[in-house]
Amino acid sequence: MKNIYTFGRKPAQRNYTVKDLQDLKGSGTRLTMCNPATEAEIRACVDAGIDTLTLWDTHLEMARELAPTHFAGTAMNWGQFATNDEIMRHAIDCMENGADMYFTNRSFEVVEMLAREGIPVQVHMGLVPSLSHWCGGLRAFGRTADEAMQIYQTFKRYEDAGAFACEIECVAEDTLRLLNEHTSIVTISLGSGNAGDIIFLFMSDICGESGHNPPKHAHAFGDLGRLHKQIYTERVAALKDFQTEVTAMNFPYPAQAVTMRDGEREKLQEALDRL
Structure with a gap:
């Protein structure tokens, strides 16, 4: 455990800090991430030894009580706020309430604005479901060299904007494996194979609660649906x-x-x- 002060200037401990996650790139260590949303789910993640958590803001206070030492990011919905000032206020509130990073899939300008204030920003690349109209629907990315290079250029733009981590959704595994060696960003693989620095899977997919038509990358390790x-x-x-x-x-x-x-x-x- 590392002794830290939270962004709200409260003494605390964390299993991983931002620097720890950055230092793990290229080390061969692979971490896990899950998205608990209830008291029972948070307790289960702690008891199961899940490394990192991603949470909605409404679950942050509960998670900090039940998983006080876990590295935990929180997020905004794409359309939750209309202005940059609203996004900044929300991000600051979340960080002061114990979040360790802040997720947004808004513009490069927003990422740069948040990062400039010292907030560890997580972004989203590959399949971004809320923007799937622009790519012809839900599909995989990076299956051609040209598209893989477009992803690489986006990595670079996010690096320049100051992003710390990125959820890589439904990108070809070999593409991510090659690009991961050329970016300083901590990569969080969701449906992008075993090439990310952190492997993320939804609670419902892990526990077998996704119904009869789960996405291709989902794997049920349990059968709570039954x-x-x-x-x-x-x-x-x-x-x-x-x-x-x-x-x-x-x-x-x-x-x-x-x-x-x-x-x-x-x-x-x-x-x-x-x-």
């Missing part, structure tokens, strides 16, 4: 029994009811009869 179906079936059965018993005037059962003390019912009846 358990969710079982829980749903049990829930419906219990609700039906409740409905039936109430309609039949059977529930609440005597065991769930409270009765008057001995002799008190008769006293009450007498009092009522005198009305």
Whole structure:
């Protein structure tokens, strides 16, 4: 553990610092990342030894209570804020509340603005789902040398803007492996094979909760979907029994009811009869 001060000037410890992640590039060490969104999911990531977390801002406070030493980034939605001032205010608030990096997929100008203030900025390359209209829909990237070089040029632009890390989504594995040697940016592979510095996968994909048509890069290491179906079936059965018993005037059962003390019912009846 490393002793640090957070961006909010609070003493803390972290399993990894920004410099640690930068120093791990080229070392052969590969880290994990997941996106817990509930108390149970955060606790599970901690107990499972997941290295780094990525969180929405609404989950940051809870994550800092449950995973106080984990390197944890937080994010903004593409359309969450309209102006640069709003983005900057949000980023500063997140960092002061314990985030270790801030994700945005807005313009190079926004990245440069945030980085200029010392904020470790994470960006997004390859398949950016919210911008999929521009590339003809959901598809893989970097499968040709020309497109791989376009990705390389984007890496360089993000380096110049001051980006610290980048989620690389659905880029050819061999493309990322070659380009990773030519960038200082910490690469976070999602669907880009085993070539990133950090391997990221969604909680729902890892745990088998993605339904019948998960993306190609998803791999279920568990089968919580089966358990969710079982829980749903049990829930419906219990609700039906409740409905039936109430309609039949059977529930609440005597065991769930409270009765008057001995002799008190008769006293009450007498009092009522005198009305």
